Amino acid sequence: MLTATDPTTGAVFFQQASLTPHEIEQRLAQAHLAFATWQHTTFDERAAVLRQVADKLRQQKSTLAHLTAKEMGKPVTQGEKEVEKAAGCAEYYADHAAHFLQQETLPSDASHSFVCYQPLGPILGILPWNMPVWLAFRYCVPALMAGNTCVMKHDPNTPQTAQAIADVFTAAQAPQGILVNLAIETQSVASVIEDARIAAVSFTGSSAAGRKVAATAGAALKPCVLELGGSDPCVIFADADIEQAANVAVQSRFNNSGQSCIAAKRILVEQSLYPSFIQELKKRVAQQIVGNPLAHDTQIGPLARDDLRQALHAQVQASITAGAHCLLGGKLPTESGYFYPATLLTDVTPNMPVFTEETFGPVMCVSVFKDAEQALKLANQTDYGLGASVWTSNQDLANRFAQGLNAGQVAINGLVKTDSRLPSGGIKNSGMGRELGPHGIREFVNTKQVWIK
Structure with missing residues (x-):
């Protein structure tokens, strides 16, 4: 059973039975059959479909934003921006996929040798609840423009959003079967990965779940891209633009109610700046508005589930016990819903859960650091390696840090974010493979070498 619970109240408001084995078979057959035709379409033909999908997506922006607010608590204004970003991704690949996948001539001992990029087949996308529209499009758009079809297994917490995404493709009159909604529970995923018609897997979620997906896909000798968790450092030197650094750090940490893999999660501040910068952060964190996600002035909605809230609170309390100072928040609200206050912990050390x-x-x-050497050590002192940011006016220092940080992407004096134009992904427990940009569309293709005498 797929169950949607309103995190604002804790009340179940929608339930949907998981697909039966026969229905799963029908969906997989539909995507497999569609691939037989879709793989032979031209880039222009695929682009025309994706542009129409982008148009229909924008028309449903308000509806989708309200759905995500209701199903996982995203503030509605942020939900609208998410939908717009997804539509932009469709248009970006419609414009650039042909260039990214154009045939490449390479010199060799042949009369002519080249590399071409061909689609693989139906790609299974296993998606999380936290950015249910953007992450669906981040996975499916490059795959579709490469000539693959998509089998979308969305999170059980967001069944209506998943169906609404599939309905957008129907409204756009996309060829039947190029994207199918596989409404199943998590325990049914392994058999789908193993199905011979699934050519590859894209997974976004926790590191623990990612290992299971990778093991199942690996046993079936299928490629997979994993975008997993993160504990991103944000390193702030004393010569940084302090106002901008504080603004962006708070924006990064609290966007989507803090439920983002690439959020700035560990703020590392140079010792001479530490006391004054904490005051800058405190002022901004205190201004965060926690409330109903359907209200347009809300900045932080409820967390998606109560078990996530309880786990977060346990991390906070254990860290306070270990010596962290709680300047704001840190207490479980007594009202209904899965709300958690904007919380600021200082004097955090590497022995603490947070x-x-x-x-x-x-x-x-x-946390505080005394010099660049210690800052880099602290930044890299994590099992994750998704994103990182550095704030300094010293370009040489910034460049050295960018090279030394163990992360898949680094922002200097700016926000770590996903961008359709740039590859995104992590190392270590943050995953493998890349999404977006020219690199992302080449993850799910056959890079075929042709040698001619």
Whole structure:
């Protein structure tokens, strides 16, 4: 059973039976049959479909934003921006996929040798609840433009959003079967990965679940891209633009109610700046508005589930016990719903859960460093390696840090974010493979070498 619970109240408001084995078979057959035709379409033909999908998506922006607010608590204004970003991704690949996958001539001992990029088949996308529209499009758009079809297995917490995404493709009159909604429970995923018609897997979620997906896909000799958790450092030197650094750090940490893999989760501040920067952060964190996600002034909605809230609170309390100072928040609200206050922890050290573990919610933790060497050591002192940011006016220092940080993407004096134009992904427990940009569309193709005498 797929169950949608309103995190604002804790009340179940929608339930849907998981697909039966026969229905799963029908969906897989539909995607497989569609691939036989879709793989032979031209880039222009695929682009025309994706542009129409983008148009229909924008027309449904308000509906989708309200659905995500209702199903997982995203503030509605942020939900609208998410839908717009997804539509932009469709248009970006419609414009650039042909160039990214154009045939390449390479010199060799042949009369002519080249590399071409061909689609693989139906790609299974296993998606999370936290950015249900954007992450669906981040997975499916490059795959579709490469000539693959998509089998979308969305999170059981967001069944209506998943169906609404599939309905957008129907409204756009996309060829039947190029994207199918596989409404199943998590325990049924392994058999789908193993199905011979599934050519590859894209997974976004926790590191623990990612290992299981990778093991199942690996046993079936199928490629997979994994975008997993993160504990991103945000390193702030004393010569940084302090106002901008504080603004962006708070924006990064509390966007989507703190439920983002690439959020700035460990704020590392140079010793001479530490006391004054904490005050800058405190002022901004205190201004965060926690409330009903359907209200347009809300900045932080409820967390998606109560078990996530309880786990976050346990991390906070264990860190306070270990010596962290709680300047704001840190207490469970008594009203209904899965709300958690904007929380600011200072004097955080590497022995505390909020430093060593991923925190998924509106909790900012701040640590101090004495010099660049210690800052880099602290930044890399994590099992994750998704994103990182550095704030300094010293370009040489920034460049050295960018090279030394163990992360899949680094922002200097700016926000770590996903961008359709740039590859995104992590190392270590943050995953493998890349999404987006020219690199992302080449993850699910056959890079075929042709040698001619």
